[in-house]
Amino acid sequence: MNRHLSDILIHLGEDRENYYNAVSPPVMQTSNFAFPDLATFRAAFADEAGNHIYTRGNNPTVAILRKKLAALEKTEDALVFGSGSAAVAAAVLSQVKAGDHVICVANPYTWTKNLIAGFLARFGVTHTYVDGRNTEEIAAAVQDNTTLLMLESPNSLVFHLQDLRACADLAKANGITTIIDNSHCSPLFQNPADLGIDIVVHSGTKYLNGHSDVVCGVVCAAKANIEKIFYGEYMTLGAIISPHNAALIIRGLRTLEIRMQRHEESALYIAKKLEAHPKVTEVLHTGLDSFAQRDLAKSQMRGNGGLFSFHIDAKNIEQAEAFFHRLERFLLAVSWGGHESLVIPTVAFYNIPGMPDSPIPFTMMRMFVGLEDPAWLWEDIENALRGL
Numbered sequence: 044m045n046r047h048l049s050d051i052l053i054h055l056g057e058d059r060e061n062y063y064n065a066v067s068p069p070v071m072q073t074s075n076f077a078f079p080d081l082a083t084f085r086a087a088f089a090d091e092a093g094n095h096i097y098t099r100g101n102n103p104t105v106a107i108l109r110k111k112l113a114a115l116e117k118t119e120d121a122l123v124f125g126s127g128s129a130a131v132a133a134a135v136l137s138q139v140k141a142g143d144h145v146i147c148v149a150n151p152y153t154w155t156k157n158l159i160a161g162f163l164a165r166f167g168v169t170h171t172y173v174d175g176r177n178t179e180e181i182a183a184a185v186q187d188n189t190t191l192l193m194l195e196s197p198n199s200l201v202f203h204l205q206d207l208r209a210c211a212d213l214a215k216a217n218g219i220t221t222i223i224d225n226s227h228c229s230p231l232f233q234n235p236a237d238l239g240i241d242i243v244v245h246s247g248t249k250y251l252n253g254h255s256d257v258v259c260g261v262v263c264a265a266k267a268n269i270e271k272i273f274y275g276e277y278m279t280l281g282a283i284i285s286p287h288n289a290a291l292i293i294r295g296l297r298t299l300e301i302r303m304q305r306h307e308e309s310a311l312y313i314a315k316k317l318e319a320h321p322k323v324t325e326v327l328h329t330g331l332d333s334f335a336q337r338d339l340a341k342s343q344m345r346g347n348g349g350l351f352s353f354h355i356d357a358k359n360i361e362q363a364e365a366f367f368h369r370l371e372r373f374l375l376a377v378s379w380g381g382h383e384s385l386v387i388p389t390v391a392f393y394n395i396p397g398m399p400d401s402p403i404p405f406t407m408m409r410m411f412v413g414l415e416d417p418a419w420l421w422e423d424i425e426n427a428l429r430g431l
């Protein structure tokens with residue numbers, strides 16, 4: 044089933060003879076599907092996961108996307124959700140019941156943290172946070188009732204990695220299911236299923252769509268797990284993607300390979316320039332030789348994407364704010380993975396009414412390098428650094 048990447052992105056799942064040989068698939072904007080007779084209706088209901096009955100279950104446009112995503116992550120099947128958080132929630136909820144225990148890496152994505160610490164606690168599921176860089180710490184956290192190990196590698200804020208093969212082996216030996224949030228790498232730069240991870244989730248809002256106009260989530264896994272989630276969380280909670288948005292993601296995937304190449308090259312170019320600059324004290328980028336887990340990154344990732352962070356030599360909050368204000372070619376916005384370059388200075392998370400200040404030092408900038416000319420972007424950063 045190993046299809047060429049080009050074949051997956053450009054052709055897989057698109058049975059053009061079914062729709063007048065149109066090169067781009069139509070958007071099947073329908074809620075339900077009619078049946079010619081009772082026998083066909085009954086046969087469809089005998090296998091609800093395998094038939095087009097109602098769009099909360101199956102839709103032909105979404106089905107094209109599911110095939111491409113499963114092939115990209117090298118899993119048997121995939122489901123697409125209305126957001127990355129919906130995908131994470133469906134995957135996690137499918138693996139726990141009251142009385143179970145979850146091990147989760149420290150500092151996961153904000154709403155993953157809320158799911159595990161805030162939400163699951165209401166249903167009698169306990170958890171332990173671990174420093175995922177240390178597999179022994181994960182092993183020490185295993186309890187008799189541990190059913191799930193939740194990973195995020197690299198993490199999208201502190202860029203910590205987990206040794207995915209070691210985690211998968213540890214989990215298998217203890218009858219624990221593994222889930223990883225693979226948004227940072229996209230399926231192009233890391234395939235956790237190849238290393239033994241059971242369930243791979245993505246915020247498709249990021250690289251998969253790539254154009255900052257759709258919110259979407261993905262769960263990739265073996266058939267048995269996907270069927271379990273389909274009849275459980277997917278159909279019950281109903282957090283599906285619309286056919287129209289699925290078509291936009293299919294369109295986004297056409298350019299996934301060239302976009303990822305561009306993000307990787309440009310981000311590394313800028314990270315290296317930053318590292319060499321006297322006003323920059325530290326650069327955290329998984330592709331730099333100075334990155335603490337560089338060997339592990341090389342062994343399980345094929346690339347590094349556009350997201351990284353760095354510390355500037357700012358003496359106080361005012362200097363950090365002034366650096367940020369001098370940047371003109373980066374937007375101040377959450378999320379990442381689209382066409383546009385972004386920066387979030389840590390000071391953005393200071394002085395928010397009703398919230399404690401971020402524990403991260405005010406010198407840190409999280410940067411996402413988009414599809415613009417990297418030299419043009421560097422010119423802007425260099426100018427902003429000049430004022431320090």
Ligand SMILES: *Cc1c(COP(=O)(O)O)cnc(C)c1O
Nearest residue numbers: 126127128152199226246248259
């Ligand atoms: C954005 C993000 C999510 C949540 O995805 P949404 O599509 O915004 O719901 C989950 N995990 C990571 C790592 C993310 O960056």
